[in-house]
Amino acid sequence: MSRLEKPQQKIITFGAVTVLAAAIFGYGASVFGSTTTNFYWFLVAILAGFIFLALFFIQALIIKEKKLAIILIGLEVAAMIWPFLIRPSLWLIPIALLTFLTFIYAHFNGRLAMNNMVKVDFFRLRHSIMILATLGMIFFAITTYISTFERDDFQVSEEAIERTTRTLEPAIAKVIPNFSIDKSLQDILESTATELHGEELGDLSSEEQDSIIQGTVNQLIELVAKISGVKVRLDEDFVTVSKKIVDGLMKNVPEKHQGTFLTFLGTIAFLLVSGGTFVINMIASLLAWLLYKLLLLTGFVYIRSNKITQEIVSI
Known part of the structure; x- marks a missing residue:
């Protein structure tokens, strides 16, 4: 058997590392989504996800053959999905297919862009x-997370609400000044009301300002009660109120689908409040750029020119 040429060896090595990163991401995500939630594996999944995105970017730069690209992406998606086969779900078929198609489109879209660059x-x-x-990874993470929660024993705890909200606290504070989950609902709603009215309070007396703010607070309380169907007290803290609201909303959702509902609700809230997609994209892009420069420096990849002096990344 003849020995492989050096470029082929590089492609095999690079592909193996990328598939490994995808497998670690999938395993970490599956462990985190299990009944015994493990936040250590959640962090491992995040790190592996960023590494995979960076490697996928480089892969799109160096893999020119269409069949090879399709095979590699197929192996990567398979590596992500295999840990979830322990608890098989019909969700996994469309999840794997749509993730695969998204990655394929990202790869060939990148190749097309490169062909149009000098x-x-x-x-x-x-x-x-x-x-x-990034969108492909987010889609995979959210939908597989949902699939693990299609069971009847799912409940949301005050501890989970507090842990999640503390993570998002700095981002929420940009929308609601001085927001803190340790404050009472009265304080949070007053800050919200003050922000809503803004400059129009400036020319009013203290009594008029207090009257307008309290009126808005009462309206917000009524809105919460109407949406959730529960009554909350102004002296309760944010976590207690959030637990009541979630439980109230859950009464209107069939028990089988409560996990799905909460996952979508939490994901939407996270993306709206923190701009999560943009942050993930920027971090992954920075990591990909550093990896790209490192591979150029070590000679693993190089830039060459073709007959029309167009630069091409080769391996």
């Missing part, structure tokens, strides 16, 4: 590759 422009390519790849 010089390799990393940051222009980021828009062609990384945004789509």
Whole structure:
């Protein structure tokens, strides 16, 4: 058997590392989504996810053959999905297919962008590759997380609400000044009312300001009661109130689908409040750029020119 040429050896090595990162991400996500939630594996999944996105970006730069790209992406999606086969779900078939198609589109969209460039422009390519790849990862993470919660024993605890909200506290404080989950509902709603009215309170007396703010607080309380169907007290803290609201909302959702509802609700809230997609994309892009420079420096990849002096990334 003849020995493999050096470029082929590099492709095999690079592909194996990328598939390994995908497998670690999938395993970490599956452990976190199990009945015994493990936040250590949650952090492992996040780290592996960022590494995979960076490697996927480089993969789109160096893998030119369509069949090879399709095979590699198929192996990567299979590596992500296999840990979830321990608890098989019909969700996994469309999840795997849509994730695969998203990655395929990201790869070929990046290749098309490269073919239209004279010089390799990393940051222009980021828009062609990384945004789509990030969306693919987010779709996979959310939908597999939902599939693990299709069971009847799912409940949300005050501890889970507190842990989640403390993570988002700085982002929420940008929308609601001085927000803190340790404050009472009265304090939080007053801050919200003050922010809503803004400058219009400036020319009013203290009594008039207090009257307007209290009126808005009462309206917000009524809105919460109407949406959730529960009554909350102004002296209760944020976590207690949130628990009541979630329980109230859950009464209107069939028990079988409560996990799905909460997962979508939490994901939407996270993305709206913290701009999570943008943050993930930027971190993954920075990591990909550092990896790209490292591979150029070590000679694992290099830039060459073709007959029309177009730069091409090769391995």
